[in-house]
Amino acid sequence: MDWKKEFIDFSFKKQALKFGIFKLKSGRTSPYFFNSGLLSTGTDIIKIGLFYAHSIVDSKIEFDMLFGPAYKGIPIAVATSIALKSHYNLNIPYSFNRKEKKTYGEKGDLIGEKINKKRIIILDDVITSGTAIHNSIEIIEKKGAKISSVFVLLDRKEKGKRNLYTINHLTNKKSYKITSIITIEDLISYLLEDKKLKKHIPELIKYREKYGI
Template identity: 35%
Template sequence: MTPIDERFTEFLLESGALKFGDFTLKSGRQSPYFINAGVFNDGRKIAMFGAFYAEKITSAIAGGTLPSDIATIFGPAYKGIPLAVSTSIALTSMHGMEVGYTFDRKEKKDHGDGGILVGMPLKDGMKVLLVDDVMSAGTAVREAVPKLKSVANVDIVGCVISVDRMEKANGSEISAVKAIEEEFGFPVVSIVKVSEIFDAASRMVTVDGKPLLDDDIKTRANEYLAKYGA
């Protein structure tokens, strides 16, 4: 089977989620690539997105990075909601793992079922796996952990993201991923690293047979990672 980094890069390109060029990020940095998980807006795309997460999760379980008895997948609102649902469906239907899904409300509901969470109820000792799209500064994780802990004393066993940008955390020489791992003590697993994306894309061609990445983008990618990479 083709390695997951190549298949996932192809999927990102085909979906329009991955673009190469010149982009200004929220941080103000000029980046030679941009990833937008918001394009996974139909059943086929989000199902495939969740299937890649499920594949990576089962691989991490087999390798001992994640435990096999995960109870629920938590996705932070709003982009994390369809991701948590599609991942839990893929884990159940494709890998025989019966897991729940949970997500948060932006505002606490004081009527009906109430509370700040929707989906599988949390209980003390329950193993919870976080999912997010692209980790830049780790803000979503830092907001999610205390919110989950305020509901129950759950065991947060890790976080799975689509792309590790491999960039330094703010004011640090280590990556945002490494900073989260050190701060919370659980692993952050990525489907693909940005270096693997560029490596895979460098071997791809356009429909008319031209290299997908020209020399200018390759040069700027190397310069970007040399400047901001951890």
């Protein structure tokens, strides 16, 4: 879809998506790297919210609210809620968790709309070790809510290792639907159409053959 290509264009322009030699948390050496932390201006976060909103509406998934895991998921949830209202007139509430439970004032481990018995979409950037997403699943299930889906920016589509769960492995483990804005296949298709960037394809395919699912 055009908005997938637009997202890749945007990521390259902001240097959030790079090619080279990168050591990942998993210990693997990757020929590409995505750093959503570089998408940090007002214009950037508006765009990110719109990409998620497009993907959510396109998925036709039924849901009641958004959940953003601390910390990167917090601005994503806020921006997506704004985009859904601005572009689709969907007034969707959101919630996010605290890293540490508050013991004074309003107390609790969540901020925002109460999630009890709601159908939740979890929003995150990229799943690596799966720690944040598992924490979110646990929080949501304990509140008696249902997880409609998990949305991320990039699906690297890699094999799991020890306690490392990439998207499809997490799906198999928890039976939750995972939707990504783009996948490694979308990235390779994009490179095929770019004369300057297509030189990176052999390394991506080699890496994909070694670690891909």
